Amino acid sequence: MAKLASANRETKTRSAINQLRNTGQVPAVVYGYQVENTAVAVDEVEFIKVIREVGRNGVIDLELGGKPTKVMVTDYQFDSLKNQITHIDFVAINMKTEVTVDVTIELTGEAKGADEGGIVEQPIFEVEVTATPDNIPESLELDVTELEIGDTLYVSDISITGNFTIENEEDEALVTVVPPQKEEEPEDEEEGEEGEEGEESAEGEESADAPEESEEE
Incomplete structure (x- = not known):
């Protein structure tokens, strides 16, 4: 120690x-x-x-x-x-008395979904753990290797190998792989095209309304 x-x-x-x-x-x-x-x-x-x-x-x-x-x-x-x-x-502390502390979640491996363009999101970086001081894990590992796009790992997926209890709800999401975001086409070009069409129409209307010049005899 x-x-x-x-x-x-x-x-x-x-x-x-x-x-x-x-x-x-x-x-x-x-x-x-x-x-x-x-x-x-x-x-x-x-x-x-x-x-x-x-x-x-x-x-x-x-x-x-x-x-x-x-x-x-x-x-x-x-x-x-x-x-x-x-x-x-x-x-x-009393070494025989349990305490509740925050323990870091460490992700290991490369998610399969990430190779397909998915984005790995981790909304929670720590969980609450209750244990006697000598049984508190330094961190908790979570393997994301098999995650495809749309897959999620929850608190219940953490492998507990020591003498401690995780206080978070089992259905609390820890990591998920979301689909890649589609790039939206810029609206400026469309607006520009509409503007050009509008200008052409206006020019056409002006030409139609303009009085015809009479030929001099």
Whole structure:
């Protein structure tokens, strides 16, 4: 299990927090099972390493008050302009108690319908999974290889190989292959042709209405 050090932080003023971030530390809060709300700070680089190792729903041994506390990340905020993690929420957990989290759906294979011009659409990218922390899958794979145009895979098509429960409705569509969209002919050309016909008709009417010039004797 991945380990992550933390340090208690007493000051919570904006200037103190900004100074903390400028030194490569991320302000965080820990709460949950047998833990009072505690303000801490963790090293940003080490946190990123740990998340890459255990995954978004992985369990972390967070050093808290000199002893390891099993936690999960419930949320973290990221400043895209500064390319910096600005805050983290850790929840202390009981390894024997089930939790419900979002797990990513990963599509594998190339749909047959895509080779025929179909478009693979995935309306849902995550499903809710309930399990004890050590049984939460990092992701769920869904093979789309056999999908033809018009075919759909549902929550019920996910192969459950672990000790967890998917909370979504079984008939909820996860991926479908839709027919290619037909290109509509531009209307500008038709309008142009109609305009030209209208102009020709108008010219013809003008010619018909124009008085005939009499020949001079």
